Amino acid sequence: MRNAKRARRVKHVLLLLVLAGIATIAVGALRPLFGAGEALTYESREARLGDISTHMSFGATISAKHSQTAMAMARTSVSEVYVATGQGVKTGDKLLKLENGSTYVSEIDGTVDEVAVSAGDAVWPGATLVQVCDFDGLQATLKVDEYDIHSISVGQKCTATVVSLGLSFETEIAHINRISSGGSVAYYTVTADIDAPDSVLPGMEATVAIPDGSVEGAVVLDMDALAFDEEGAYVLVRGAAGTYERKPVELGIDDGMAVEIVSGLEAGDTVYFADGAAEAEGGFSFGGIYKALFGETTVIRDRSETGGRSETGGPGDAIGGGETSGWNGRESD
Template identity: 30%
Template sequence: MKQKKKSKKKIVIWSIVGLLAAFFVTGAIFKPKEVDASEKEKAIIGDITTYYSFSGAVEAKNRKTITSNAPMQIEEIKVHVGDQVKSGDVLIVTKQGDKIKASIDGEISKLDVEENTEVMSGAPLIEIVDYSVLQTTVKVDEYDLKYLNVGKEVEVTLNALEKVIKGTVSAISKEATYENGVSYFTATIDLVHDNAIKVGMSTEAKILKQRAIGVTTLSMKAIQFDSKNKSYVLIPSEKGAPTKKYIQIGINDGTTSEIKSGLKAGEEVVIANQENNPAAMMHGGNE
């Protein structure tokens, strides 16, 4: 009987220990993390600019593939790949005495025939490319088309060169292409001359979307959002925990946000741990 009582007593003791352990573990997991009040930031006056971005690739504006207009026998080829030619230069002489001439200025990029061979009508003979005049063609969503017009100047980033150059919209397609459930138009952008640019390089054209000059700004990491997606900041308090203050935000560039009201330049806020604010991590765009 004594052993049974001791066993029951041990079970009760261990049960109490287990409950206490579970209580402390649960408390540690669900206890809200304290805000690190040592990390603070002041709102400042600054500028914010946002852009629409469109991807494309570098192309030659002028490219010509010369083809035979009748059956012929090639007697002499007067050029080699890489040669520079002018419009009107003789490229090929046939055994019939005909002379095939260049129709544009440029560089011989490809030879499709050899001497002493016969070709059929319509066969490709020579390709000429003018590498001095380059362009990029980008896809533009139908909803963004209103921000583009022929003659508009844009910034074009050459990813491989890590260089930004100027470009001008020279043409916009009159008909859309439907692809993967989205209608898009093509815009052709003429690029300023730069010897470092090569055909095929990827590009990113940027067109001004919104701009806010001389406004109150704050980093996005300092802004929190409640369950109703209303934005607020934490104001430091000498008495203890920071206090919540709601603000109205404007445009943002993904890093910095415009503060329209609720906070003035020079005011200090506490930057909270973003892990405690899932809404802040999911929030995107402008309010």
């Protein structure tokens, strides 16, 4: 009988130890759920006077305005060659003569780029004989689709940049071919003449930037301070009670970084925008539950270049609801 009581006592002690261990583990696991809550973090931006310019940018290729490729028209052989590679020629200068009596002359002023045959060589229809190119008359050739072609006109100022060389040339649109190339979307060939050094060659990749709009001395604001809802753009401002309130703004042009404020703000006005979350002491947090179950990813943002100060608002700071959305703008000069 005494042994049975002793066995029950030992069993009770072991059960209490197991329960104490489970409680200790549970407290450690659930502590993050009751430790820290979350509060929105705000950054500020100031409206200011500034200039904004935008442009349309197109991919282009450098090409020669004038070139000539002399090709054989019949099966024969070369009788005489009158020029050499790199030689300058004028319109009408002889290039070569074939055994069938055909004589080829230069159709342009330029430079002999290649002599593909020698005297005595056999040739056949379509064979290349001599190439002549005017390397002083280069142009940037671009394709513009039907959605943008209405914004392009002959004489329009533009900047052509040779990508590999980093060279830019101020020029203007010289010609628009108004007969489109095929496809589901119509494309039109547009050219701009460039006065380029010898290092620029036909076939090089280029870009052409065409001014699209500009404002000077306007009220401008960094675009990350904007928010949008079904009624349009708005910003957050501090109300008399210290809460954040929505203020509608009318937008003008933007360059992808800053936007013109047509109405709603004056230069010097300060606006705010939510930027992530900061931890607040105490309280139960569903964020804590998520972190405890699945872990946490921390994103560090360098604010050293923003010039804005950070403010942290608690759950009592009203921001008027709504979600912020991104904004895509044109490229900047």
